[in-house]
Amino acid sequence: MDTATVLALVKERLGIKTTVRDTYLTAIVEGVLKELEDEKGLVLDGANPYHLIFAVDYVTWRYQSRDSNTGMPRHLQYRLHNLMIHVGIPPDEVIT
Incomplete structure (x- = not known):
């Protein structure tokens, strides 16, 4: 899954228009995707909108x-x- 796409959608959801928090948000995105892959055994497909939005929602929750x-x-x-x-x-x- 493309971290840049997830990052862009998370920023849109949070209403963040600057790049000030990009380093922190990118770390959360990468951590969540790695957790889902390594701990949960999931291989998310960036072309699958359900997978993409789940990742965005999960990262947003982690941030908030x-x-x-x-x-x-x-x-x-x-x-x-x-x-x-x-x-x-x-x-x-x-x-779990």
């Missing part, structure tokens, strides 16, 4: 909840589990 100790919102958990089921990860490999 950086000082919060609450867990992942239910809608993101639901979508993440659906993605893991859709790609066919065996139940014994699912890490």
Whole structure:
């Protein structure tokens, strides 16, 4: 998945028009994509709009909840589990 595309969409969602936070946001984007790949076993396809918007929503949540100790919102958990089921990860490999 293209980090530049995810970054651009996250910035649009957050209403950020400058490049001041790009370094920080790029690190979050790369971290989330790596987490989804390594820990969750997902290979996201940048051409799939569902995958792209999930990544954008997940990165946005990570950015906005950086000082919060609450867990992942239910809608993101639901979508993440659906993605893991859709790609066919065996139940014994699912890490939640």
